[in-house]
Amino acid sequence: MKKSHIIGIIVIAMAIGIIMTTAGDASTYVSFGDAIELAKDGNSTKVHVVGRLKKDDQGHIVGMHYEPMKDPNYFAFTLVDTNRFEQRVVYFNPKPQDFERSEQVVITGNMQNEVFVADKILLKCPSKYTENEIQTNTAGI
């Protein structure tokens, strides 16, 4: 066998290894129900959950807790996932700015002791890039 063939085989083997590892490392978008199931099975893999903030009838966010004077690294809130399952989420970081304005929240983490511990929060704010209103009151012609 030629040397170049051996190297070719090694390269292909490594490429397959990369694909396998990536498949293993890749996370999934799940519901809180699945996340709880995973935790019950002793699986501490981190997952992605997509949800909305819990709001009351007037549209006010409920269950949000952040008191920087007591502990700046503790932020807790209630997230409602796509199956309308409500789950308490804890984030050991300061409250992300603009959190209240978010339309959709994507969190990464896992269930620990009855709460979902998030280590990453991604906010989708409706007004962030789509500007569909023009303020006419300040406008002159």
Added chain:
Amino acid sequence: MINTLIGDFGHASVIVAFVAAIVASYAYFMAARQKTEESGDTTWRKLARGAFYVHSIAVVAIIFSLFNIIYEHRYEYYYAWSHSSNHLPVHYMISCFWEGQEGSFLLWMFWHVALGVVLMNAGKKNKQWEAPVMAIFSFVQIFISSMILGVVIGDFKLGSSPFILMRDFMADAPVFAMDPNFKPADGTGLNPLLQNYWMVIHPPTLFLGYAASLVPFAFAIAGLWKGKFSEWIRPALPWSHFAAVTLGIGIMMGAYWAYETLNFGGYWNWDPVENAVYIPWLVLVGGIHTMIAYRRSKQGLRATFILVITSFVLILYATFLTRSGILGNASVHSFTDLGLSGQLFTYMMAFTVLAIGLLVYNWKKIPTTEKELSTYSAEFWVFIGAAVLCLAAFQVLVTTSIPVYNSFLGFIGIESNAALPADQIAHYTKFQLWAGVAIAILTGIGQLLWWKKANKKSFKDAITMPLMLTLLFASLVIILSNKFDIFTFKLDNPVYILLFVVSLFAVFANFSIILGLLQKKITLSGGAVAHIGIALMLIGILFSSGYSNIISQNNSGMLYSREFPDEINRDNVLLWRNTPVQMDRFKVSYHGQFQEVKGVPGYVNKELLYQTDDMYKAIARGNIQVKDKVYFETGDTLDLISPENTYYEVSYASEKENFVLYPRAQVNPNMGLLASPDIKHFAGKDLYTHVSTVPDPNEEKDWGELQEYEVSAGDTLVINDYIAVFNGIEQIEQVPGVQLAEGDVAVQAAMKIMGERKNYHAHPVLMIKDQMMGRVPEIIEDLGIRITFLNIDTENHKFKIGVNVTQKDYIILKAMEKPFVNILWIGTIIMSIGFVMAIVRRNKEGNGGEGKVTKVREERKAQVA
């Protein structure tokens, strides 16, 4: 009044550019045919050149029109309205230009035009390349100009025009129904994160890299097309170097911008947008290596074709990823989706299919050699190096494409819920770190074999010195870091030690090559210099990322939820105003909010600024002086540079040094609060500080209950635990922000409050204006108190003041140390210098005939001897 002329002119230019690109492409295609070339007929070529020049002029006209729209604040155009605003300085107007997709396509087109013109004129000597290469250039331009064409035929939309008017973009908005000529008075402004000088030069550099990577691709395709399977490498090689260095510098500029402006605490976040450029760069660098190896040993031509073509296809893939909206949740900073995904996909597929088709068709004709490569030949190691680079690129590609798999599976009807790895840094590091180790070893060994005679004995001689130096230096650093507290870290992780040792080896091995070339021909040492740069970058990344140390650990002992006591990092500290906190070896304190004022160096305390109704104007409440120089006096009107920006003064004090940092937070109506760090650079490390949260500046302060005090001149009282003295009252002529008419009276109280750090003077004002009582309270933010002058009891010479107390101002801060991050930047510069040296050298070879190359080869042999 609406100016539609400039937009029509711009739009017409787009159409001209599009049509001219089609003509140029077809004419160059005809000129490149065998028949035309043999007949010596130059009419097709003349036509093609003319068409390409028309295309070039049209592109410049588009750019002129779009920039004019931004520069003249023509908000009747959507592009100006959505990307610019009245207060934007000129250099950021340039950034506005390419903030939108359309502008960045224009930038890309512009560079293609510039490179095309250079190629048309520089290629006079080897005329045979002009027609086929330029045919591909023009063909690419057809696709890109179609992206900004903005032609709608029925339901089919071709491109998105930057010259669309507001009233057409928002046809439903009621204001246009009332008045079709309505023009907004101000734009919505440039994304504040892009208001950074790096964003003025980073995109052009990156797009120049994108554009330059077309050159080797065009040559490779021309080679396949014209059956000149090996001749294309010589003219393409300097261009490949040029593409690699501009792309590399562009990537690093983006990294530096992220380091300076974003607050994720580093320069690289493995965001798909960053990865999208990193992948083709790795492949392109791999391609350069196989090209160079082919030039010397006539081996690896097929691999070279594959790599050069792949790198360009990956550039197109990067474009598709960042602009089609396919990344969705996965990226924080891709472009707005313009609904061009179909067009982008066509663009990518057209070139992929064309290139792969040509390659497969000609595969058997590409010359190969049957010769085995010896393990002691440099080329062998160069090929291994290229393979490592490609594997590294492949790994990033596989992970970055996860959102694409979801979309693709969804497209064919299978639901997929795959997400990017939860811990991306750990995931990528797992592979890229080992790729770094392999590359460092290979650069050392490969370069030594390349320049020394390829046999066992001389190789041993060559490697001994660098190896000894490496071991010596590495042990020194390891011992110093572990046994003595010289550095802020302990180098004890075996994997990190390995990367450090091999990178050092790469530095010393390449340095020994430079020393060897010093006496002979230093111009040949570009490769060695670039490799030293890469090795230094690896060292810089290793220390700054591997040993990044968060010093703002919360040690207050006040914690919620003790159920997770150990594994959770509590990386943020609350700082009350003027209350120092011990962080690591620093005593850190927060001293208030500052702003930038035009004409004053540094920052001005907000307490000295009286805000007017115009956001961009303020009145000085006291003399504004820096050191001994007074820049403005009380009552002067000041221009604020950017009122959205607040700088938080944070002072650091340790036994060795004292310094002040001003991390920034921006309040933006569209994007909320954005924090940017301030970085203190030391020779051996950077101290990186940013605010994580501040009290919401738009929220009304809760001032608590008003407490009234009756005092007379000279009285002392206690306000919110601070001692205050009431000195008396005086009449004043002017009240900032108030127009006093005849008959109006204004008096102010003079009070002194003794704070922790200094004494504060409060002057609450009481006035009678138009027979009405008016009060201007004085707020001392530092102490969280507001004093109002309520009334005067003229009979008893008593004065009534009211005091409200609020929570003191605070910030939540995160600070970290990044050791030796400077080595990364220095390495980048050295790498670039190496590349430039190589361009100069390869360009000389490219212009000279074969004879010169043999001369170089003889020189090389002479060095070896």
